[in-house]
Amino acid sequence: MPVITYRQALNDAFAEELARDENVFLMGEEVAQYNGAYKVTEGLWQKFGSKRVIDTPISEAAFLGLGVGAAMMGLRPVVELMFWSFAYVGLDQIINNAGCIRYMSGGLINVPMVIRGPANGGTNVGATHSHTPENFLANTPGLKVVCPATPYDAKGLMISSIRDNDTVCFMENTLLYGDLGEVPEGAYTIPLGVAEVKREGIDVSLIAHGRAVLTSLAAAEILSVEHGIEAEVVDLRSIRPLDEETILNSVAKTHRAVLVDENKPFCGVSSQIAALLAEHAFDELDAPVLRVTALDAPAIYSMPLEKLQLPDAQAVVAKVLSSF
Amino acid sequence: MARTLSLPSKPKQSASKKAVRPVVTKKVTKAPAKASKPVKREVVKKAPVKKAAPKKAVTPRKTAPISKAPAKAAKAVAKPASPASKASTDWSKDPFNAKLKPAEKVSFLREMLRIRRFEQQALKHYNNGAMGGFLHLYIGQESVAVGTASLMNGQDEIITAYRDHGHALAVGMGMNECMAELFGKGTGCSKGKGGSMHFFAPDKHYWGGHGIVGGQAPLGMGLAFALKYKGIKGCAIAFLGDGAVNQGVFSECLNMAALFELPIVFVIENNGYSMGTSLERSSAIRHSLASRAEGFDVDWSLCGGFDLYELRANLGAVMEKARTKFRPHVLEVSTYRYYGHSVADANAKKYRSPEEIERYKTEFDPITLWEKQLLKEKVITEDGIEKINSEAKAEAATAAEFAIASPWPSEESIFEDIYHEVDHQTEAGQTGRHFFSE
Numbered sequence: 001m002p003v004i005t006y007r008q009a010l011n012d013a014f015a016e017e018l019a020r021d022e023n024v025f026l027m028g029e030e031v032a033q034y035n036g037a038y039k040v041t042e043g044l045w046q047k048f049g050s051k052r053v054i055d056t057p058i059s060e061a062a063f064l065g066l067g068v069g070a071a072m073m074g075l076r077p078v079v080e081l082m083f084w085s086f087a088y089v090g091l092d093q094i095i096n097n098a099g100c101i102r103y104m105s106g107g108l109i110n111v112p113m114v115i116r117g118p119a120n121g122g123t124n125v126g127a128t129h130s131h132t133p134e135n136f137l138a139n140t141p142g143l144k145v146v147c148p149a150t151p152y153d154a155k156g157l158m159i160s161s162i163r164d165n166d167t168v169c170f171m172e173n174t175l176l177y178g179d180l181g182e183v184p185e186g187a188y189t190i191p192l193g194v195a196e197v198k199r200e201g202i203d204v205s206l207i208a209h210g211r212a213v214l215t216s217l218a219a220a221e222i223l224s225v226e227h228g229i230e231a232e233v234v235d236l237r238s239i240r241p242l243d244e245e246t247i248l249n250s251v252a253k254t255h256r257a258v259l260v261d262e263n264k265p266f267c268g269v270s271s272q273i274a275a276l277l278a279e280h281a282f283d284e285l286d287a288p289v290l291r292v293t294a295l296d297a298p299a300i301y302s303m304p305l306e307k308l309q310l311p312d313a314q315a316v317v318a319k320v321l322s323s324f
Numbered sequence: 325m326a327r328t329l330s331l332p333s334k335p336k337q338s339a340s341k342k343a344v345r346p347v348v349t350k351k352v353t354k355a356p357a358k359a360s361k362p363v364k365r366e367v368v369k370k371a372p373v374k375k376a377a378p379k380k381a382v383t384p385r386k387t388a389p390i391s392k393a394p395a396k397a398a399k400a401v402a403k404p405a406s407p408a409s410k411a412s413t414d415w416s417k418d419p420f421n422a423k424l425k426p427a428e429k430v431s432f433l434r435e436m437l438r439i440r441r442f443e444q445q446a447l448k449h450y451n452n453g454a455m456g457g458f459l460h461l462y463i464g465q466e467s468v469a470v471g472t473a474s475l476m477n478g479q480d481e482i483i484t485a486y487r488d489h490g491h492a493l494a495v496g497m498g499m500n501e502c503m504a505e506l507f508g509k510g511t512g513c514s515k516g517k518g519g520s521m522h523f524f525a526p527d528k529h530y531w532g533g534h535g536i537v538g539g540q541a542p543l544g545m546g547l548a549f550a551l552k553y554k555g556i557k558g559c560a561i562a563f564l565g566d567g568a569v570n571q572g573v574f575s576e577c578l579n580m581a582a583l584f585e586l587p588i589v590f591v592i593e594n595n596g597y598s599m600g601t602s603l604e605r606s607s608a609i610r611h612s613l614a615s616r617a618e619g620f621d622v623d624w625s626l627c628g629g630f631d632l633y634e635l636r637a638n639l640g641a642v643m644e645k646a647r648t649k650f651r652p653h654v655l656e657v658s659t660y661r662y663y664g665h666s667v668a669d670a671n672a673k674k675y676r677s678p679e680e681i682e683r684y685k686t687e688f689d690p691i692t693l694w695e696k697q698l699l700k701e702k703v704i705t706e707d708g709i710e711k712i713n714s715e716a717k718a719e720a721a722t723a724a725e726f727a728i729a730s731p732w733p734s735e736e737s738i739f740e741d742i743y744h745e746v747d748h749q750t751e752a753g754q755t756g757r758h759f760f761s762e
Contacts, residue, residue: 062542062576069546105524106515107741141742165744193756241756
């Protein structure tokens, strides 16, 4: 199986869907002639032309809204945000329009759109470029939120998202774009709402999404080698819809849960998982549910301090040990 | 558009200025006094403003006071006179009107009366407490929606803001489904999930009905984009109010519509007040709201909205231009609402004088003007008018009865119409949990 980057996996997904369905088009800042600010759309403009791969001015509200309007008419826009942080100037279009129109029209109108781009901290760009809005977008019924951690998942989830008839907020990670992994050629789909156990274990469940999955896998290795603790790593992959069954099954097996989340702690994704466990796994737990999240402050610029702000493997290891 | 209703009203200021209110209309189009005179037609024809305007656009603002702007703009804009631009333009002779059949003209009257009677009926029940939320009445502006709908070619798409009942009925939505929606009933056009501000009928090319001021403008652009993408010979008409032009996204839209050469007409329904704030107090302008388009190389023009003929002539031309030449256009239409911003607008008669409202009602009511026109043309009689009026009243009353008798939506329906995949129980709709209520 070919080994390609997370970036290339996404690029392949776009190329295949652009070729398969003429209603699919890509749009965003620098996605066409510049080849993408992070080169995720590299080569697609040359291949598919200006009708299908479209550069926009720096006007997130307008081009997000354009995407919603075009999707209402049956097109399938894939709209890139150079950073998900930039969505904040266009949230009206995402939440009020993409998120609410189907409901407010009594189901008469669909918005089959993908809004995608990186949503992560850890790159020394300060608070305004380091937001992780998966929690509050998942707070909007009507929207779906997906956060792939691996190249394989990125491609399969992207193809599913493009074919989905609802709006999917697809959150990538600039720190993962260069990661390598095995990815099949040709189209395949991974359903939204299906988590994956990325590592089997019996002593504790590490529940994570996005890059925190990789952090959890690294921590699991340390726990195994140095402490004899076998951690199970559950990758949510999709925040909404959420695969509660896989989470609960894992905790029923390990009886311990540590939630690893690059989201902030207050009303973050981990809060939702903690609520789920409190409601449905109370009798299974041998220890309190613990969390390792981004520190609850705006993302700091200073390089050594920024490293402290996101969960790392050592912090996860320490938290796991504290639960025994 | 759920804004607070406690804006301080400034009776003095508005009292002294309101007569002059629609700057545009008053100076160029003369909304009140001579809403339908030739000057506008010239303005319209000037569409390719870009050539003449640049020099003026550079003029420092101080040296170009608003009071002079109209003359300047008119001059800048004045192109070789159009066929219709004589001293007294007879809009009925315009190509978009000349071939209208008597039955069509009568149908316009019927549609305007239906909108008015529908809203009057709704108002009665709103005041009785039968419905909640906001009720933004369109009464006084009916000619704009009816004139627009009459120009749609079956492939044109239309979208508007929260004052949306008129557009909904004009494109052919039924009174029953609309009234029931106001009542929050399950038989409503949105199954009681949208309310007054959120009527939709995609099968009639009507895309809402949007509550956030200006938020629908980029959606309109998306409609136009999709038309062009699919090679459909239609245009999108995106309505917005005079208050919405100050939302940043509208400026973004002008830029993108021009860059992408989209077939779209932005129609600014300028009724003079963004809620309780008059045009003068809300918008900095050199000449008009529409003229802001000039900086984006988007054509613009002004027109009176009180006379159906005038509206159809002006709008018809720019819609055709959008369809065939992919030129976006901003058309600012002067109009007037008799009621407050919404019925809950406690200051509806404080930020403008009762005299002003009365003057519009008596001199510029679009329905009265059209009735007079049709009587003059002898395409209808007084009795004929009264018959249509009675029918509209009866239809509205029946719609209210229908709404009252209709059931509330079922509790289960709260979780329907959120995700397409869940509603249709597709494979994608069955993986993972979509809703998190216990």
